[in-house]
Amino acid sequence: MEMCARLLYRVGKVEGDKAMSDQGKKLLDLASGVLANLGSTSVFERTLEAQRSVEKLTASGVLGDDRLGRMARGLPAGEIRTATDFASGRITTLDPFLKGGPLINEAQRDALKLHDPFERHDTIRSAIEEATGRANSFETSAFGRAYDAATNLWDPHNLRFGSLPDGHVAESMRRLTEPCSALTASQTAMLGIDRDAASALARTQRWADALIKSPTRDYAELLGIGVRCNENFTALHLAAGRIAAATAGLDASSYAARSVALGGDLAGMGATATKMSLFSASLDVLGPGAGSSQAAYAALLGSYETSAMLARPYWRDPRERARYYRDQDVDEGLIDADNATTVAVLIDSGVVEGRRTRAGTLTAIVEAGPVKVRIVANRPKMGAFAAIDTFENALRAFVAAKLAALQGQAWFKQRVPGDTVKRAKDRRKEALRAGEPSLDLIHYTDLGDLIGVITRNDNWTELFEAVFDRAEWLKVDLERLNAFRRPTMHSRPVDPVQLCEIVFTIRRLVGWMERDSEWDRGWDADI
Secondary structure, rough: HHHHHHHHHHHHHHHHHHOOOOHHHHHHHHHHHHHOOOOOOOOOHHHHHHHHHHHHHOOOOOOOOOHHHHHHOOOOOHHHHHOOOOOHHOOOOOOOOOOHHHHHHHHHHHOOOOOOOOOHHHHHHHHHHHHOOOOOOOOOHHHHHHHHHHHHHHHOOOOOOOOOOEEEHHHHHHHHHHHOOOHHHHHHHHHOHHHHHHHHHHHHHHHHHHHHHOOOOOHHHHHHOOOOOOOHHHHHOOOHHHHHOOOOOOOHHHHHHHHHHHOOOOOHHHHHHHHHHHHHHHHHHHOOOHHHHHHHHHHOOOOOOOOOOOOOOHHHHHHHHHHHHHHHHOHHHHHHHHHHHHHHHHHOOOEEEEEEEEOOOEEEEEEEOOEEEEEOOOOOOHHHHHHEEEEHHHHHHHHHHHHHHHHHOEEEEEEOHHHHHHHHHHHEEEEEEEOOOOOHHHOOOHHHHHHHHHHHHHHHHHHHHHHOHHHHHHHHHHHHHOOOOHHHHHHHHHHHHHHHHHHOOOOOOHHHHHOOOOOOOOOOOOO
8 A cells, every 4th residue: 555655646746746637636635645644543544544535536536447546446456566566676667657767767766665565575585595595495484474474464455345344354453463362263364364374473573573673783792793693683684674564554563562461571671582582583584593593592591401410409599590590601681580571571572472361371372393382471381391292292293204205114114223213112012011002113202212313324314404404403402302301300390591491492493394395294283
């Protein structure tokens, strides 16, 4: 709509400079009114107001069935697509209604400055590919999915206000803007997006909004690094600006409004939240291997890793635990926070989705593979351990699918280290003696076993190197999670630092796996 209004305004103004006709004046007034309201009302209200204005001009005969009139009404799709293709540089010529020497140059210069909600983010894509060195990965990234959802919401040809009761559309849009509210199946269908896309959009919008509104601009200084990630930060700025422009009408998503709605006391957590937003943005836009992603993780957790062999005072004395964290350069905000605040910041920074229970308790929603797991703020341990279990199942399914496709049904015998095969068989025998049903041997492996399977030389070079990039990164992350699976950990509390370690590590590992187009094959998203 903004694109259309600006082009109308430009054409009307140029024509008016020559000899302003009554029709030209009315077109100019229409475009001026639409532009004046763009920054002061919601996108839903703007669209209805523009629609009413266009209907009045159509009824009075000012807007006919010529190209300019149809474009003002948003019909047909080809007219708006032509204008946006021209604005984004995909075509270099326009239909005759905009031909005319200097007029083309002026319209092009103005159009290229617009936040075009239909543009396929060419500038962002090139910046991201330059930052990551990987092509053709943008459309499958979390940011790409979120951006597609945003453009579908604002595309007047996907959402026809005349075909549905306006109140229903408004209610769906309102729920989308609420920080801890989920859309129903009928609402996502009404808006033309699925639940996963709506969730990705809501989470992506949080880190984009947080980065734009953050008082911190020198991310290299915040993360304690040099200039090596400047290209990454440029790509993140472009991505945050694009998602903010595409969702400009969702006023309820402002940082302050979300913080109040989430109910988290975020005082003193600003720097921590910005680091988390950088971590999440880097994962979504650039991938887990990007320098900015690695730097943000290190700035939050330092060199800390959970280990069941830590000295006993660490578990018994909170002051000893805090001292240990500081020695390991853990973020100061995480050291001093409680679990409820940590969950609020994880949601507000866009690391995870957020919901409220019927009792009003804030809950983080973690994607532990194709399944989403809830971590309740006031008792995070149960949810955190469930997230590890769920991710382990997802990793087993991923490994089994990859190796079976390569080797066939005998893959476990042929592509799994011998000691792992023996342990799996022994565990299955014990399970059968206990009366459990027999399952494939892969189900009797744990995270430690899977490290050996994935990094076995032939498996790694033929299959998994293309997914995880570096074996040492994968080993460290899986060992982090495996430490929580040890029996001694089940009787111990999970503090904010450990909670973040679990969430960050799962998000990073899932980020690697999502690079494979069939990573979740065989899983039911509703499990």
